[in-house]
Amino acid sequence: MGYAAPVDAECDSLIIFMTVYLNGQFLPLEDAKISVLDRGFIYGDGVYELVPVYGREPYRLPGHLARLQRSLDGIRLANPHSAAEWETIIRQLIARMAFADQGVYFQITRGVAKRDHAFPIGVTPTVFMMSNPLALPTPEQIERGVAVITAVDERWLHCDLKTISLLGNVLARQAAVDAGAAESVFFRNGYLTEASASNVLVVKNGVVVAPPKDHLILPGITYDAAFDLAREADLAVEVRPVPKNEALSADEMWLSSSTKEVLAVTMIDGKAFAGGRPGPLFRKMHALFQASKRRP
Numbered sequence: 001m002g003y004a005a006p007v008d009a010e011c012d013s014l015i016i017f018m019t020v021y022l023n024g025q026f027l028p029l030e031d032a033k034i035s036v037l038d039r040g041f042i043y044g045d046g047v048y049e050l051v052p053v054y055g056r057e058p059y060r061l062p063g064h065l066a067r068l069q070r071s072l073d074g075i076r077l078a079n080p081h082s083a084a085e086w087e088t089i090i091r092q093l094i095a096r097m098a099f100a101d102q103g104v105y106f107q108i109t110r111g112v113a114k115r116d117h118a119f120p121i122g123v124t125p126t127v128f129m130m131s132n133p134l135a136l137p138t139p140e141q142i143e144r145g146v147a148v149i150t151a152v153d154e155r156w157l158h159c160d161l162k163t164i165s166l167l168g169n170v171l172a173r174q175a176a177v178d179a180g181a182a183e184s185v186f187f188r189n190g191y192l193t194e195a196s197a198s199n200v201l202v203v204k205n206g207v208v209v210a211p212p213k214d215h216l217i218l219p220g221i222t223y224d225a226a227f228d229l230a231r232e233a234d235l236a237v238e239v240r241p242v243p244k245n246e247a248l249s250a251d252e253m254w255l256s257s258s259t260k261e262v263l264a265v266t267m268i269d270g271k272a273f274a275g276g277r278p279g280p281l282f283r284k285m286h287a288l289f290q291a292s293k294r295r296p
């Protein structure tokens with residue numbers, strides 16, 4: 001691990017001197033500039049990934065690169081790099097950072113063109129990558145769990161694509177922050193989908209249950225990790241639609257994401273949930289996840 005969260009002032013100085021990657025070049029953040037006509041800025045026309053890095057090793061990188069390809073296919077944008085090229089760029093950026101545990105963020109947009117909704121022809125995509133210190137949950141959040149609010153899922157019908165158009169997620173996450181909560185948990189037509197920046201899993205009668213990876217949720221890499229770890233540990237798992245009343249009366253609820261890892265929900269809409277304490281299967285999953293981070 002080796003990286004202790006810096007105080008804010010140190011964090012700011014890390015950001016000023018941070019090296020980022022833009023269109024084939026590593027350069028200081030302040031020199032990384034793109035056109036206001038970039039379609040990412042004008043239309044949110046792009047996709048992104050966030051890869052957690054533990055001790056300078058990317059976690060489940062092939063899964064992230066496969067999901068990137070899926071997102072690019074979904075918006076009909078050719079992948080500007082092979083998986084090997086992506087890995088090289090990612091590792092070169094990781095090596096330039098002063099901290100060992102990182103969150104590598106990268107996005108690809110459809111590039112710079114005269115404003116017109118239809119795809120421009122012959123335009124080079126914009127590729128941007130940066131790496132920040134990995135902001136993991138605090139020991140207190142792990143120990144006590146976190147609060148969430150419930151929300152109607154008002155997003156579009158391709159939540160399976162990791163697009164940079166995130167307004168629905170942004171508004172929901174802000175609603176959670178306004179309510180002093182960590183996340184908004186979404187329900188669509190009476191069924192659990194996911195949260196504004198996490199997947200959601202529940203536990204009922206010892207079974208780990210989560211909604212299927214259809215077009216209504218992001219296929220989370222941490223969701224996959226949690227299922228792989230649960231199966232390896234012989235926990236019972238089920239992937240199926242989860243009705244709202246079942247989710248809200250479950251024995252446990254977990255959030256999963258690359259920066260939250262696996263986190264227990266202990267308050268929903270201002271009321272204690274599941275006894276107000278992380279449950280036994282969460283504790284088991286948390287331990288399994290921590291051990292999996294040290295695997296090659």
Ligand SMILES: Cc1ncc(COP(=O)(O)O)c(C=O)c1O
Pocket residue numbers: 050169194195196197198199217218219220221222223256257258259
């Ligand atoms: C909407 C949404 N769902 C789920 C996730 C979890 O995905 P992952 O585990 O790959 O980080 C994220 C992560 O950012 C997200 O934004």
